[in-house]
Amino acid sequence: MASKMVSRIILLLTLLVGLVLSLNTTDTTDTIDTIDTTEFFELTARDDGIDLDVRRDKSVRPKRAKPPGFDSYLWSSIATFTGDLTDGNLVQIADDAHKRMRDHWKTERIDVTKQPTVMTALKVGRSVYLASSTKGNPPVVYERRRGQDGKGDVKKAVPDELANALTACLNSRGSKEPQHQNEAQCGEVMAIFAWIKQNPGQKISDQEAVIIAWEYKEDSQSKKVIANGIKPPCNSRDFWGCKSLLPKLKIREVKKGVKGEPYSKPTEIRQQALLGSCALTCTGTPDSRGTTREAIMKHVDDICERMSKDNRGKRFKGFSEEYKNAGGTTVNALKISLEEGADQGIASKAECKKNFQKTIDECDTNTRTQKKGGRIGDGRLIYSWSTHADESKVKCQKHDKDNYTHKTRDYFLENIKRYCKDGLKLKAQDQQGENPDQPMVMNSVNLLVRYPESQSGCHTGKDHEVSAEDCERSFRIIIDECDTNTREEKWGGSRIYDTNDGCFDYSVTGWKGEESHHGLPPPT
Incomplete structure (x- = not known):
């Protein structure tokens, strides 16, 4: 009887030890299955300012990690300020954004080999587009890497102005090197990509943009800091890089030696996802008709209410509706459609409004009366809207x-x-x-x-x-x-x-x- 009791106690102790060991074991594997990061975070805005932040861009990650660990790592955001920014302010913003990225590495358990070393700040007007360099695979801009027989072919999602500038760099060097020195994975390229996608119909070469890249590195063995400052645009004798790209887009670089200066907190922070059907795309152009935020939100409320009550349930295939504005001759055209490959989909009214609101509040951000359109997907449905003129009637x-x-x-x-x-x-x-x-x-x-x-x-x-x-x-x-x-x-x-x-x-x-x-x- 006593021996049976002892056996049970030993078994219980063995189980407890195993449980403790499992809790103390740190899993450093960073795969899509174990790490779930948001594609972009909610638009955050406060008149008295908010803390600077960046988040991981989920849109550049592969849908299926093959082999395990096959992944891309990019952190970014768009910060809007109320006042003009000096070069010194921009330097400090890039430094602070890199620190925030390093904070996220700890909470997201990012392996040291997957950590980008550079954070770039691109200033256009009073908005700063922050983007790290991209680590991992697949590449963001090119179809294939140089080692995979890449010949400079860019992905369809890459905006024309950026793709043309990369091609111009290639042509200026002949056929010697078809691709950017760092496979166009630099923070400068990512930030430019985000700006062009956020501002359709405009050219960054017309914006008097300013850019700075901040590099931070630690020795993998000693953990000693070996780089912590401005990193000039990449270029070398045998390869072309951002040093060749920036002049073609008329972007001025902040030179090494400029010291960081304190700045007032941004009043708004959002993110522009770069790839994928779920990425937000602002579709309005300078020539597009505009509508007020109040008017389009009223129309969103109506179409989302109708969708949530659609009696077809899982057979819902989407629909569209046109709404006349109270004044003028502009019509707001709203559409909910299925993602490519999806055979059915439905969403609650709250989900529907949330997605449409992103296209309204995160596009045309400097106005509430001239909203012009946008598109976003949630993996099942695509929410889009645009404006067009309608002939006025007597x-x-x-x-x-x-x-x-x-x-x-x-x-x-x-x-x-x-x-x-x-x-x-x-x-x-x-x-x-x-x-x-x-x-x-x-x-x-x-x-x-x-x-x-x-x-x-x-x-x-x-x-x-x-x-x-x-x-x-x-x-x-x-x-x-x-x-x-x-x-x-x-x-x-x-x-x-x-x-x-x-x-x-x-x-x-x-x-x-x-x-x-x-x-x-x-x-x-």
């Missing part, structure tokens, strides 16, 4: 005999000619009503040009001049497109004209009141 005046009256076409045109004879000058500060510089309203005819109540979907309001000829033509269209079956009993109407200076509401009606100056009520 709104004809109702035959309200109590307040309005009809006039002949000739009578309307005679008054329009007098009203428009000196042209019109409309001022942006008068967007809340009629313009005080307008001519007086004629007897028995109410003529008015003003900014509409909502400028959603319009270009930003500017001072706007209208020639006498254009003024007459705009009013004449309204007269001729209403009451088309008669020339003797015209009631008039209104139409919004959408211009590069903003939206303008032209109104012409028969008025039963007495002669007055501007300010008569618009047609109902």
Whole structure:
């Protein structure tokens, strides 16, 4: 009996020892199965500033690690500041960002052989694009590495401006070396990649951009710091690198020797994923129509509500919808579709709104009134939206005999000619009503040009001049497109004209009141 008890105690102690040993064992293997990092972190913004940070970009990692350990390592973010930044500020930002990356290595258990040595800071305006050099495989920019018979072919996801600059570097060196010295895995290339992807339709060569790379290295054996400062762009006698690339994109480098200077905290931090269908892509261009954040979020709420209640459940294949803005002639086109290869998908209203909101808040970040579009995926569904112009329609005046009256076409045109004879000058500060510089309203005819109540979907309001000829033509269209079956009993109407200076509401009606100056009520 006693021997059985002793055996049980020994067995129990053996199990406990094994459990303790397993808890104290450190697993340094960093594979996709054991480390789950976010593709990008939430947009963070505070008026009083937030701490600088970078995160690992999941989009550059392979979908399936073959062999185990086959992986890419890149940390990045975009920090926005309220004031102008000096070269010294930029140096300190790059240094601090490298420190934050090293903090993440500890919590994410990144093996020393996988740790990037460089953190790059690219300043464009008041935004700083932070990106480390990339360690591991597969390459981010090239289809294949030099040792894998790489011949300079870039991936389709690489923006044209960057791809063309790499090709120009190649051509300037002949066929001697087809690929960048460090396989275009440098932090400079990653930061430029992020900026171009975040700003479609613009060229970084037009931005007076400034760049600095900060290098930090420790000896693998002694742990002694062997590098901790500015690293000049790479280049060598036999290979070409960032030293050749930066001038082609007109990016100025901060020279070695510039000391770091204190800076105010950024007010906003976000991230631009570089690759993959889940990566955020801003699709608006400088020529795109804009809409307000308030308007597009209202449309997002509607389409996400409809999706969450879709009675097809797992058979959901996606749908699209177009929404007219309250003002102007811009239409917001929203679309939810299946990822390539997915046969079905569904998401909650909260998930749907969260994804659309990323495309709204993390694109066109310097404005709330000129949002232009974006695209993002979550692995199952793709959420995208864009804007386009819709032909404005004339709104004809109702035959309200109590307040309005009809006039002949000739009578309307005679008054329009007098009203428009000196042209019109409309001022942006008068967007809340009629313009005080307008001519007086004629007897028995109410003529008015003003900014509409909502400028959603319009270009930003500017001072706007209208020639006498254009003024007459705009009013004449309204007269001729209403009451088309008669020339003797015209009631008039209104139409919004959408211009590069903003939206303008032209109104012409028969008025039963007495002669007055501007300010008569618009047609109902």
